[in-house]
Amino acid sequence: MTSIAFIGLGIMGSPMAVHLVKAGHSVTGYNRTPAKARALAEAGGRVADSIAEAARGAEVVALMLPDSPDVRGVLTGEAGVFAHAAPGTLIIDFSSIRPDVTRELAGEAARHGLRYLDAPVSGGEAGARNAALSIMVGGESDDFEAAKPIFDAVGRTVVHVGPSGAGQxxxxxxxxxxxxxxxxxxxxxxxxxxxxxxxxxxxxxxxxxxxxxxxxxxxxxxxxxxxxxxxxxxxxxxxxxxxxxxxxxxxxxxxxxxxxxxxxxxxxxxxxxxxxxxxxxxxxxxxxxxxx
CATH class of the missing domain: 1.10.1040.10 (N-(1-d-carboxylethyl)-l-norvaline Dehydrogenase; domain 2)
Structure with missing residues (x-):
């Protein structure tokens, strides 16, 4: 069992977080619109009131957000993941954002003692609901191997495609x-x-x-x-x-x-x-x- 913070519980993030609960992981979710966390709570996950609360104590912080500014906003700043995640925490960004922003954020994560994978997905809502996503992962190979059980809980085709930014x-x-x-x-x-x-x-x-x-x-x-x-x-x-x-x-x-x-x-x-x-x-x- 892995302790996972899942930030972004929309059309894609909500079913993915639920699959992680069903796979036996301990999942704490956060979403700006609290009502979107209902499915996770009903599946047995916990709902946090803030990004900081979700990130504290998590071994893995997963993100599924709309765009580059959203990911940057969640990760950086006094209330962000970088400020509240413990050293060694693995960040998995399932969002689809700019490759150059990913490389920048991966570098900043490393300076905070954190690990970082970009892992955008393909398959849409149906793929998320059926745990059948295609996941293209950029980052260190050791981090990819450590995250494999998480990827396998939400995806069907999971491939490490290169260094940071390659997934994007x-x-x-x-x-x-x-x-x-x-x-x-x-x-x-x-x-x-x-x-x-x-x-x-x-x-x-x-x-x-x-x-x-x-x-x-x-x-x-x-x-x-x-x-x-x-x-x-x-x-x-x-x-x-x-x-x-x-x-x-x-x-x-x-x-x-x-x-x-x-x-x-x-x-x-x-x-x-x-x-x-x-x-x-x-x-x-x-x-x-x-x-x-």
Whole structure:
């Protein structure tokens, strides 16, 4: 049993924290909105009133937060994790943030005598609920091995991809591929509908061939039913595409499709779809086609 502080109990963090309780760990959770800690409490976890309270005495501090400023805010400052975690504590950041910020925070953690892994995840709400996430981990290999039981409780595919920041870099690439796939699927749906094709049958046969993908499997129902309850919000994917384009510019590489998809995601957010699931990129294609 490991004593874990889990900070950030939203769509992803809440089921992950619950899985850790079910795996036999002692989990203390904290969320700015206390109501979101209810599932953890019902599963047998403890709820803290502050970040400092959660971090004190924890062997591991796990984070699942929306963006780089949120992670920095939770870790630094007088009320943050760095100030209240015991030396040797392992910090696991499951959030998707900028690789350069991760490297900066990992260095600061080391100066406080703390260990740090960046471990962003892929799989969305379904993956979190089913403990089937893909987890790409950056950091020291010894720390990765120590954290393996935690990763195995919440994920299915867990890979150490390199030093600090590598996990976030791989996640950025993941988000590029996912956004491009969703956009292509959305365009295919609009195209098929324009010709009066049996859409459900068409997607079934596409899914059985080279066009098949996890995106098609997981997002087809959303597009068939025009139902976009968020598993992963467009506004978060917009943030991730910003990470992709910024990191690509820093590395001096050109991502033509990535740049275009980033603009389409930005357009969806600007049109008011930011709170919808990223499969709602379909709505953007419909607007452009005059079929919305």
């Amino acid at each position: 870099t791989v996640k950025a690439a993941n988000q590029l591929v996912v956004a491009a796939n969703i956009e292509a699927l959305a365009e295919a749906v609009v195209f098929l509908r324009a010709y009066g094709v049996d859409l459900e049958a068409a997607l079934e046969v596409l899914g059985g061939g080279l066009a098949g993908s996890a995106v098609l499997t997981q997002k087809r129902a959303n597009m068939l039913n025009h139902s976009f309850e968020p598993g992963f919000r467009i506004e978060l994917h917009h943030k991730d595409m910003g990470i992709v384009t910024s990191a690509a510019r820093e590395a001096g590489v050109v991502l033509p499709l990535g740049a275009l998809v980033a603009q389409l995601v930005a357009a969806a957010k600007a049109a008011g779809d930011g709170g919808l699931d990223h499969s709602a990129l379909l709505r953007g294609v419909e607007r452009l086609s005059g079929t919305s």
